[in-house]
Amino acid sequence: MRGDRSFWDPEHETMSIGELRAYQLSRLQQMLQWAYEHCPYYNNVWSAAGIQPTRIDSLEDFSALVPFITKEIIIDAQQRKPPYGGFLSVPTADLARIYVAPGPIHMPFTAEDFEGMAETVAIASWAAGLRPDDIANVTSNYQWVIGGTLGDCGYRKVGCAVVPGGVGNTKMHLEAMQALKVTAIFTFSTFLVQLAETAKQMGLDLGNDLALRVAMIGGELKPKEAITNLEQMYGMHIRETYATADLGMVGFECDGRAGMHHHHHHIVEVLDPVTHQPVPEGNGGEIVVTSLFRKAMPIIRLRTGDVVGFMSHEPCSCGRKTPRLGPIVGRVGDIPRVKGMFIVPKQIENALFSFKGLGRFQMVIDRPKVGDVLTVRIEAAPEVDQAATKPAVIRALREAIRIGAEVEFVPIGTLRESTPLVLDNRTA
Ligand SMILES: [Zn+2]
Known part of the structure; x- marks a missing residue:
């Protein structure tokens, strides 16, 4: 029973940076070999560039040698060679879930891949304070895209009871949350604002009529005052996260609230958006992520287009040693x-x-x-x-x-x- 633990995965969350890098390198080497042998897209691109996974001996080599992928590259490849653009790396019989979006992208997952995605949500939820006795409302979209099901399965892993509210219909969300004494919500801050407006029209007092005690929200840069206002209005605490449909939860806030820890199953690089070189410690840049568990469609050095305020390797007051990402401050291209x-x-x-x-x-x-x-x-x-x-x-x-x-x-x-x-x- 994990109910009395501080960490969801104490072994990986508290290993030193040196141990973490060694662990990630070993997982990375396996993933690179897998992609080279099973994924036509990577095999073609790496072969043309003279890259052999067996020659990647360090994370530095990896950053220096392995090319990026982008959403545009995936879309283009899939349009030229539907439906997967050479990214499918397992037989169809091994697939468990296929998402169509966001955008014109087909994303296949094996059952194990999806477990890995749900694990990223579980680790973040545990850090946010969710426990098995919570009842959680998932307000993300359940159709075509991964968001709703991913939040749902992550919360189930933690042991929470899930109310699959999905998007829209704020009045019904409020009625259900009041009746069921929902304690946690997985949402965007804009929806919290919308819920508050509807609650006012319905004559509900958020603090007293709802049992919410924690919200996990998307990691868009918001003024601290705006978050504090929402916390006071609802009488709950809010933890920010940074998630993408390709990777699951990449960053999550802990009680220290000094940045978002990143998941040990992701290699996260922060690069200068213009030169694509790593930025010095403490500086901001574009987030580039490699998944160490997605096998049906390996995601290796995906340029997310999201710009983060900083990345810190300093120890955190919560006891986790995984590096922390600052707030997401914008998109590459919108930032002169x-x-x-x-x-x-x-x-x-x-x-x-x-x-x-x-x-x-x-x-x-x-x-x-x-x-x-x-x-x-x-x-x-x-x-x-x-x-x-x-x-x-x-x-x-x-x-x-x-x-x-x-x-x-x-x-x-x-x-x-x-x-x-x-x-x-x-x-x-
Ligand atoms: Zn922390």
Whole structure:
């Protein structure tokens, strides 16, 4: 019985970084050999590049030699050679689940692969504080995509009773959660906000009428105040996670709440989105992940397109030794580089969160002579005292993005949903 344990998988969660790297290298070598022998896609690409798995002796070799894959590469390969694009590595008889999405992607899993995916959810759920006596509502989509079933099976592994609520119908979610005394919810923060609005219309008091004590939410960068507000409103604690349909839970928060630990069955690299070289400890970059358990369709060095604030190898107060990822701050391509720094729109959004009366914003980048100039155009309501607010906004922005920015207020309604978030006027 694991009920009294702090960790779901104490052996792997508390091994030292050195032990973890050795463990991962050994698993990686097996996975590379498997992909080389059974997966036509990798066999073709690696053979053309002269890569032999038996020659990969270290994680450094792996990073330096093995090419990336991307969602675009998978989609393109599958469109040229349907349905799997040379990625299927087991006989059809060994398949247990096939997902069609997200996007035009076919994703096959063996039963063992899917167990591995569910295990990533179990480890994250245990760290979030879920235990067998919890009743958990899974609000992800159960159709075509993996999200709902994955959350469901992960929670079942932990021993929770699952209410498969799925997406939509907020009123029914609230009624069921109240009647069944649901204690945990697997959701996005936007759905928590929506539930709170509907609860108000129904005359429900979230703190007293619901029994929720923990929520696991998607790892999008949100202001700390927004999370704290939700925690207070519901009278529960919230733990952030970072998951993808290809990999399961890649990162999960513990009670230390100083980043998201990553799962030992994933090799996680954080790379400069432009040079594709590893970033120095503490810096942000694009997350590249290799699954050490997916065999039906091996996922090796997948560029996720997600940019993370940092990766830390420092020990965590919770006792886990697995490295921690910072918050997800955006997508590659939405993040311009100004004066040598990546400027993350979400960081600007968060910096502006506490100012009353401000609306949408737009980043305008110019290069009048040699240096870059970033101007943040921000909608301000008529009651905003612009002269008094401007210096405070400039200070908050400097703190958030680490470079100086000009601020220009514009009337509410000037910037629309269709207005580009980034206007880059620099000519190469
Ligand atoms: Zn921790």
